[in-house]
Amino acid sequence: MTIPSLIVLHSSDSPNGRADTVDDIRRWHTNPKIIGSGTQAQCPKCLASVDENAWRCNTCGQHFGRGWKKAGYHHVIEIDGAAMPLVELNDDEILEPWEIANGAYGYNRRSVHICMIGRDAFSYAQWLSLTDLSFQYQDQFPRAQIVGHRDLNPNKICPGFDVATWLAQGREVLEGHVL
Numbered sequence: 001m002t003i004p005s006l007i008v009l010h011s012s013d014s015p016n017g018r019a020d021t022v023d024d025i026r027r028w029h030t031n032p033k034i035i036g037s038g039t040q041a042q043c044p045k046c047l048a049s050v051d052e053n054a055w056r057c058n059t060c061g062q063h064f065g066r067g068w069k070k071a072g073y074h075h076v077i078e079i080d081g082a083a084m085p086l087v088e089l090n091d092d093e094i095l096e097p098w099e100i101a102n103g104a105y106g107y108n109r110r111s112v113h114i115c116m117i118g119r120d121a122f123s124y125a126q127w128l129s130l131t132d133l134s135f136q137y138q139d140q141f142p143r144a145q146i147v148g149h150r151d152l153n154p155n156k157i158c159p160g161f162d163v164a165t166w167l168a169q170g171r172e173v174l175e176g177h178v179l
């Protein structure tokens with residue numbers, strides 16, 4: 001059990017404006033992943049040969065994912081601004097093992113995670129929702145600092161905008177990142 005020190009913001013890396021949902025995110029993260037790679041790639045369910053980049057098995061219809069036990073985020077902000085719960089959080093400041101999400105490798109035991117649907121441009125409703133939710137998270141986790149995933153891992157672009165700039169300008173809608 002830990003007290004989170006980070007509130008990590010992400011984006012789903014979906015094409016900007018595409019209305020992916022919290023259920024899509026759950027499937028991408030927790031569906032079984034393809035076994036093997038290259039010409040050896042196989043469907044984990046029926047063992048048919050598949051293309052290693054396929055998202056679905058042509059033989060049995062299984063959708064593939066990353067095979068994680070749990071999804072990566074605690075809330076997903078959909079295109080219409082709805083803040084949808086994904087990995088369950090209770091309402092205290094302590095992060096218990098069952099509340100840990102998979103969003104940022106190496107940081108998950110001390111992080112809570114919020115994901116915006118999109119790559120680097122979001123609807124007004126999403127920006128407003130992020131402002132609300134980020135204040136809500138800070139009420140619950142007063143010792144945690146808000147950062148972007150890319151601030152923790154230089155190989156990531158998510159959440160697709162500079163979180164420090166967004167915070168510095170009072171969590172207003174960030175110019176150049178609006179749908």
Ligand SMILES: [Zn+2]
Pocket residue numbers: 009010011103149156158159
């Ligand atoms: Zn991320």
Ligand SMILES: [Zn+2]
Pocket residue numbers: 043044045046047048057058059060061062
């Ligand atoms: Zn199959």
